Amino acid sequence: MADLPEDRLEESPPFTYSAVDYFGPFIIKEGRKESKRYGVLFTCLASCAIPIEVACSLTTDAFIDAYRRCVCRSGAVRMLRSVRGTNFIGARSEQANAMTQIDNSKKSKVSY
Numbered sequence: 001m002a003d004l005p006e007d008r009l010e011e012s013p014p015f016t017y018s019a020v021d022y023f024g025p026f027i028i029k030e031g032r033k034e035s036k037r038y039g040v041l042f043t044c045l046a047s048c049a050i051p052i053e054v055a056c057s058l059t060t061d062a063f064i065d066a067y068r069r070c071v072c073r074s075g076a077v078r079m080l081r082s083v084r085g086t087n088f089i090g091a092r093s094e095q096a097n098a099m100t101q102i103d104n105s106k107k108s109k110v111s112y
Contacts, residue, residue: 007079008045015074017045019081020067020088022058040066042074045081060090067091 007017024038040053053066082088
């Protein structure tokens with residue numbers, strides 16, 4: 001059996017290193033209309049804690065919404081492991097685009 005990756009062994013706050021996957025769909029009823037919902041499973045790689053969020057679809061936007069809700073409750077994530085699903089790859093490219101649009105000169109002027 002191979003050795004565990006370094007991020008699984010180092011001491012860190014919960015959810016610093018996490019994994020994510022989808023499960024479902026579940027059919028829910030809203031009035032007379034039936035809709036699909038998916039569970040988004042976030043796993044802390046250090047403590048094995050598992051918060052579950054609900055996504056309304058398998059799109060990148062739905063994943064980003066679920067990810068934001070998880071980060072608000074659990075704290076910042078340094079590394080997020082996932083399968084190579086299109087929604088996860090799309091979220092990664094959205095994050096990269098957002099990081100390039102940050103104006104570093106204005107960011108350094110902010111005082112805390």
